[in-house]
Amino acid sequence: MTNIPVTPAGRKSMVPPADQLGFGKIFTDHMFVMDYETGKGWHSPQIVPYDQFSLYPAAMVLHYGQAIFEGMKAFKTEDNRIVVFRPQEYLNRFNRSAEILCIPRMDVAVLHQGLKQLLEIEKQWVPGKLGTSLYIRPFVIATDPYVGVKLSDAYKLFIILSPVGAYYAAGFNPVSIKVEDKYIRAVPGGLGEAKTPANYAASLRAQQEAKKEGFAQVLWLDAVERKYIEEVGTMNIFFKINGEIITPALNGSILGGITRKTVLETARHWGMKATERKISVEEVFAAHDQGQLEEVFGSGTAAVISPVGELSWKGRKITINNNQTGETSQKLFDYVTGLQYGKVADKHGWVEEMARL
Numbered sequence: 323m324t325n326i327p328v329t330p331a332g333r334k335s336m337v338p339p340a341d342q343l344g345f346g347k348i349f350t351d352h353m354f355v356m357d358y359e360t361g362k363g364w365h366s367p368q369i370v371p372y373d374q375f376s377l378y379p380a381a382m383v384l385h386y387g388q389a390i391f392e393g394m395k396a397f398k399t400e401d402n403r404i405v406v407f408r409p410q411e412y413l414n415r416f417n418r419s420a421e422i423l424c425i426p427r428m429d430v431a432v433l434h435q436g437l438k439q440l441l442e443i444e445k446q447w448v449p450g451k452l453g454t455s456l457y458i459r460p461f462v463i464a465t466d467p468y469v470g471v472k473l474s475d476a477y478k479l480f481i482i483l484s485p486v487g488a489y490y491a492a493g494f495n496p497v498s499i500k501v502e503d504k505y506i507r508a509v510p511g512g513l514g515e516a517k518t519p520a521n522y523a524a525s526l527r528a529q530q531e532a533k534k535e536g537f538a539q540v541l542w543l544d545a546v547e548r549k550y551i552e553e554v555g556t557m558n559i560f561f562k563i564n565g566e567i568i569t570p571a572l573n574g575s576i577l578g579g580i581t582r583k584t585v586l587e588t589a590r591h592w593g594m595k596a597t598e599r600k601i602s603v604e605e606v607f608a609a610h611d612q613g614q615l616e617e618v619f620g621s622g623t624a625a626v627i628s629p630v631g632e633l634s635w636k637g638r639k640i641t642i643n644n645n646q647t648g649e650t651s652q653k654l655f656d657y658v659t660g661l662q663y664g665k666v667a668d669k670h671g672w673v674e675e676m677a678r679l
C-alpha cells in the first residue's frame with residue numbers, strides 16, 4: 323500500500339512524564355483522518371496536526387447520533403518496540419459497528435496502514451512504565467448538514483491518540499458493583515452489540531445514581547426479563563463458579579469485547595473450563611450462598627481485568643473472595659499484560675509490532 327500523506331504539526335508538544343498522565347485528557351500532535359461522500363466512497367486518508375475542526379450545526383451526528391468508535395492500546399516493550407494488542411480484531415469490530423449504524427464499510431488495510439504510520443510519527447508518546455500505554459481512539463461521525471432523519475451522505479473518520487497512566491497505579495482494587503434493576507442499557511435487536519455513543523448516553527442516568535449510592539459501576543440485566551446478566555458499562559463480566567469460568571453469551575445486546583475473547587481463549591489454553599451461556603443474577607447469588615462463587619471480574623481494554631469485590635442486587639450485598647483479588651483474575655491480568663509489554667512469549671500471534679524506537 324502506498325504511503326498516506328502527512329502534514330507535520332507546527333508545534334512539538336512536551337511528552338508528559340508517566341506519573342502525570344491520567345486518562346484521556348492529553349492528545350498527541352497528529353491524527354489520522356479520512357472522509358466519505360456518497361458516490362465517492364471513503365477517500366483522502368491523511369495524517370494531519372491534531373486540532374479543532376469545523377462542522378455545520380446541522381451535522382447529522384449532533385442530532386441523530388450516527389457514530390461509532392473503537393478503543394485499543396499501543397505499548398512500549400522493554401526492547402523498545404511499539405506494539406498493538408490484536409489490532410485486526412478491533413478494526414474488524416469497527417466495521418461490525420459500522421454495519422449496525424449503517425455507516426459505509428471501511429477498508430481495514432487503509433486503517434491499519436494509517437494507524438501504523440501515525441504510531442511511527444508519535445512513537446515518542448508511548449509511555450514505557452508498566453501499566454501505562456498509548457490509548458488509540460478511532461471514531462466515525464455523520465457530517466451531512468441535514469435536519470431530518472435519513473442516512474448521512476457524508477462521514478468523517480478520525481484516529482486520535484492519548485497517552486494514559488496506569489489504571490492500577492495503587493495496585494489492584496476490587497470494585498463494588500450495583501446490579502441495575504430499574505434502568506436498562508440495550509435490547510436484542512438494538513444497538514448493544516455496536517460500539518456506539520448511544521449506549522453510553524443510555525447508561526449515564528443509572529451510572530450517576532449508582533455512584534451516589536457508593537458503587538463504582540452498574541451491572542446491566544437483560545431488558546426483557548431483568549433476570550439474566552449482560553455486562554458492566556464498559557466491561558464484560560465473568561464469574562468463576564466451582565472452578566469454571568462463565569460469561570454471558572453474546573445475545574445481540576452485549577458488546578463482544580476483545581478482552582472477553584482473550585480471557586476465554588486464554589482460560590481454555592490453560593485447560594480451564596470457560597463457558598459462554600445465559601447466567602441469571604439469581605444463579606450467581608445462589609452460587610455465593612452455597613460457597614461456590616469464587617471470583618467475579620470485569621474485562622475490558624482500559625483495565626484489562628477488574629476484580630469485583632462486592633455485588634449488590636435489590637438491596638442485598640454479597641462479598642466475593644473476601645473483597646480480595648482472586649487467583650484467576652490475577653493470573654489473567656499478569657498473562658495479558660505480560661504479552662502486551664513483551665515479557666511473555668506471544669504464542670497466539672496477538673501482539674503486532676507497529677514501530678521501533
Ligand SMILES: *Cc1c(COP(=O)(O)O)cnc(C)c1O
Nearest residue numbers: 556557558577579580581622623
Ligand atoms: C468497549 C466495550 C467493552 C469492552 O470491550 P474490549 O474490546 O474488551 O475493550 C465492553 N462493553 C462495552 C459496552 C464497550 O463499549
